Amino acid sequence: MVQLRDISMNYHSAEGEIAAVSNVNLDVAKGEFVSIVGPSGCGKSTVLSIIAGLLQPSAGCVTINGEQATKNCGQIGYMLQKDHLFGWRTILSNTLLGLEIQKKKTAQNIEYAHELLEKYGLGEFKLHRPHELSGGMRQRAALIRTLATRPNILLLDEPFSALDYQTRLTVSDEIGGILASENVTAILVTHDIAESIALSDRVVVMSNRPARIKNIHTIDICRKDGSRRKSPKFAGYFDKIWEELREDVRG
Amino acid sequence: MSGDRGRWSDEHNCYLKNIKQKKILVLLCQLLFLVGFFGLWEIATHLGWIEAFIFSSPSRMWRMFLSMLSAGELFTHVWATAAQVILGFILGTILGTVIAAMLWWSDFVRRVAAPYLVVFNALPKTALAPIIIVWMGNNPRAILVTALLISVVVTILNMLTGFTSVEPDKIKLTQSFGASKLQTFTKVVFPASLGDLMTALKINIGLSFVGVIVGEFLVAGSGLGFLIVYGSQIFRMDMVMMSIIILCVMAAVFYQAIAFIEKRFAAWLQ
Numbered sequence: 166m167v168q169l170r171d172i173s174m175n176y177h178s179a180e181g182e183i184a185a186v187s188n189v190n191l192d193v194a195k196g197e198f199v200s201i202v203g204p205s206g207c208g209k210s211t212v213l214s215i216i217a218g219l220l221q222p223s224a225g226c227v228t229i230n231g232e233q234a235t236k237n238c239g240q241i242g243y244m245l246q247k248d249h250l251f252g253w254r255t256i257l258s259n260t261l262l263g264l265e266i267q268k269k270k271t272a273q274n275i276e277y278a279h280e281l282l283e284k285y286g287l288g289e290f291k292l293h294r295p296h297e298l299s300g301g302m303r304q305r306a307a308l309i310r311t312l313a314t315r316p317n318i319l320l321l322d323e324p325f326s327a328l329d330y331q332t333r334l335t336v337s338d339e340i341g342g343i344l345a346s347e348n349v350t351a352i353l354v355t356h357d358i359a360e361s362i363a364l365s366d367r368v369v370v371m372s373n374r375p376a377r378i379k380n381i382h383t384i385d386i387c388r389k390d391g392s393r394r395k396s397p398k399f400a401g402y403f404d405k406i407w408e409e410l411r412e413d414v415r416g
Numbered sequence: 417m418s419g420d421r422g423r424w425s426d427e428h429n430c431y432l433k434n435i436k437q438k439k440i441l442v443l444l445c446q447l448l449f450l451v452g453f454f455g456l457w458e459i460a461t462h463l464g465w466i467e468a469f470i471f472s473s474p475s476r477m478w479r480m481f482l483s484m485l486s487a488g489e490l491f492t493h494v495w496a497t498a499a500q501v502i503l504g505f506i507l508g509t510i511l512g513t514v515i516a517a518m519l520w521w522s523d524f525v526r527r528v529a530a531p532y533l534v535v536f537n538a539l540p541k542t543a544l545a546p547i548i549i550v551w552m553g554n555n556p557r558a559i560l561v562t563a564l565l566i567s568v569v570v571t572i573l574n575m576l577t578g579f580t581s582v583e584p585d586k587i588k589l590t591q592s593f594g595a596s597k598l599q600t601f602t603k604v605v606f607p608a609s610l611g612d613l614m615t616a617l618k619i620n621i622g623l624s625f626v627g628v629i630v631g632e633f634l635v636a637g638s639g640l641g642f643l644i645v646y647g648s649q650i651f652r653m654d655m656v657m658m659s660i661i662i663l664c665v666m667a668a669v670f671y672q673a674i675a676f677i678e679k680r681f682a683a684w685l686q
Contacts, residue, residue, distance in 0.1 A: 217592050243592030245585050253607045263593040266603065314593065 166350055167193040167216065167318055171225035173375075174211050184375035185211045186222070191369065191378065193318070193350060198341075200353045200361035202406065203371030204413045209354040212376070213320045216352065217241050229318060239267050242311030244324040248303040250295035256306050257282065257291040263314035278313040285309060285343060300328050301336040308340055312347060319344070319351040325360065337364065358410070362386075362402045363393045370406055373413040380409055472657040480654040494662060496639040497628055500556065501670070504563030505624040509617060511564065512571020517601065519572070520579040537573055541566045542630045549634055558635050563627030567620040574619070578612030579605050614678045621670045625663070 174186040185208035193199050203209050214220040216227050218234040218241070227234040229241075242263075250259045260278045264270045282288055285305055295303055304324060311319060324340070325333045341364045344351055355361050361368045368382045382405065386396045393399060424432075454474045460466045461473040468476060484490040519526040545562045552558040582605050590604050632641025640659045647655030 214588075219588065219591055239594050241592060243589060245589060247585065249583070249586050249589050251586075251604070251607065253610070262590070262603065266590060266593040266595045266599050320592075 166195040166197075166230060167191075167352070168228045169212075169216070169225070170227075172212070172215060172222050172227065173224040174208070174215060174220065175223045186215075187375035187377050189225075189376065189378055193352060195350055196348050197367070198344065198351045198353070198365040199367045199369060200355060200365040201369045201371060202355055202358055202361050202410065203376060204373050204410065205356055207371055207374050207413070208376035209371060210322050213243075213322050213352065213354055216318075217243055217320055239269075239314065240317040242314060242316030242319045244307060244311055244319065244321045246323045247327050248295070248300075248307035250303055250306055250310075252295055255292050255294060256287060256298070259295065259306060260310045260313050262310055267314060269314065274313065277315075278309065281309045281312055282306075285339075299332075301332050301339070304328065304336050305339065305343075308343060312343075312349070317350065319349050321351060321353040321355075323355055324353075326355070326357070333360075358403055358406050359394065359399075362399060362406070368402075368406060370409045379413075382406060469651075470653060472653040476654045477658040477661065480652075480658050484655075484658075493638050493640055493643055493659075494666070496556075496637075497632065497641065497663075498666060500559050500563060500628040500631070500639065501621075501624045501666075504560055504567065504627055505617075505620050505670075507560075508564050508567030508620055508624060509571055509613075512568045512616065512620075513575050513613065515568070516572045516575035516579060517606075519576050520601070520605065521597065526576070533569065533573060537569045541569070542626070545630050545634055549631075554635050554637075556635070556637070559628055559631030559639075562631040563624045566627040567623040570619055570623060571616045574612055574616040575609060578609030582608045610681060614674075614681065617674050617677070618671070621674055622667070625667060625670075629663070 169189055169191040172186055172189040173184070176183045176185055189212060191199070201209050201212065211220065215222045216229075216234060218227075232240075234241075250256070251262070254262070257278070260282065261270060261275065264274050264278070279291075282291055285308075287302060287306055287309070290298060290302065290306075295306070298306065307324075325337045328336055337360050344364075353361065353364060362384055365384060368384060370379045370382070371377065372379050382402060384393075384402060386393045386398055457471075458474045461468040461471065461476075481490070519529060542562070544565060545558075548561050548565070549558045552561055586604050586608065587600055590600050595603065628639070629641040629644075632639040633645050640663055643659040644656050647653065647659065
């Protein structure tokens with residue numbers, strides 16, 4: 166479904182050139198949830214921006230369903246660290262933003278946004294302003310905003326890192342649940358090892374800059390039944406991934 | 417927030433009462449200052465501390481006000497100034513915002529224009545008023561252009577700062593939906609900068625007044641600026657002082673109108 170072939174990315178500035186990503190190859194199947202973990206500043210987010218077509222890679226290509234990734238393909242949903250709900254819009258009109266931009270604000274699509282809001286507990290907050298909602302609810306609203314455009318693939322760039330720890334655990338489980346039940350293909354970038362194991366089918370471990378793929382772990386714990394964090398295998402995965410990451414983390 | 421006082425503790429009621437009392441005290445002192453100022457002025461002229469012919473006095477201004485009001489000419493002058501200020505204010509804000517939007521659009525044009533904007537901003541625009549009058553002729557249009565020139569540069573700089581300081585991630589979000597540059601502007605950049613627009617409005621109303629009065633000083637005809645210059649030339653200080661008092665009242669009214677608009681937008685801007 167999503168294919169990354171030999172992706173490399175260099176950043177240029179007056180001070181010089183920085184190789185951010187080097188030779189990344191990755192395939193993500195339909196309905197699969199893949200996490201990318203790596204030391205901070207390693208270029209994980211760059212990979213997402215390239216998949217979204219917001220950045221042009223220095224070398225290599227990205228295809229989504231066999232098509233070259235471009236900015237305007239409308240196949241992508243992007244979730245960022247902060248919810249970025251617009252204060253001047255109600256929750257409902259925030260969730261319709263993507264549809265408005267893509268000129269797909271049909272009665273049917275609006276109905277779908279309503280359904281999502283109802284289904285995920287924001288029904289009575291439709292006409293509220295974002296600042297009236299809790300951090301977790303806002304992040305859910307942000308997710309619905311991306312889901313409303315029915316993206317083929319969802320890119321999550323540390324979407325929980327702005328939340329406090331307790332909220333973060335709840336919200337990541339909630340959002341994981343929503344993604345599983347909507348059967349969305351997703352790529353999550355995070356520095357939280359536990360989060361990546363709890364949510365994904367595969368965890369990609371990246372090296373320090375320039376980011377290369379060090380290893381890919383297939384997480385063999387059932388995703389559907391509740392919290393994976395309780396599984397006995399959880400700690401094993403955690404240790405293995407941490408071991409690989411530790412070599413690259415500078416204190 | 418409900419008016420249900422019974423639910424609050426005595427301590428809280430006391431706190432609320434305190435706030436209310438302070439508010440009343442401030443208002444009272446403000447009023448006292450105003451009455452004291454005019455009262456002292458009046459008394460000083462009566463007791464001969466200052467010369468009423470040069471300093472005028474509240475009672476003389478009031479008589480001047482009544483006579484000009486009954487002659488019907490006062491309204492013409494007030495309206496001439498008010499209309500120019502409002503027009504200059506609106507046009508300056510719109511033009512400044514449009515130019516700022518164009519500069520936001522093109523990084524290249526923005527960089528080329530930057531030093532000129534800085535110089536033009538620092539330049540006292542009133543210095544250009546005589547040139548404008550020569551070019552545009554001795555008519556109200558010259559006054560409007562003077563007012564426009566003064567408010568437009570500040571608007572450009574204010575709005576441009578607003579436009580360029582929108583969170584990059586908000587823009588990234590809209591672009592991930594495939595937004596065009598125009599959509600990025602209308603959906604995020606402009607609405608996110610409305611706070612800066614409010615600031616620009618507040619500054620502009622004052623600047624627009626400056627422009628119009630300076631214009632009226634130079635282009636004889638009508639308006640409060642004309643009354644001030646004319647009055648001082650024929651040594652009718654009552655006329656000059658009265659015009660200035662009217663200007664004060666007008667400025668307060670316009671400022672309040674903008675504060676009202678801002679209040680209505682406050683919830684929206686959060």
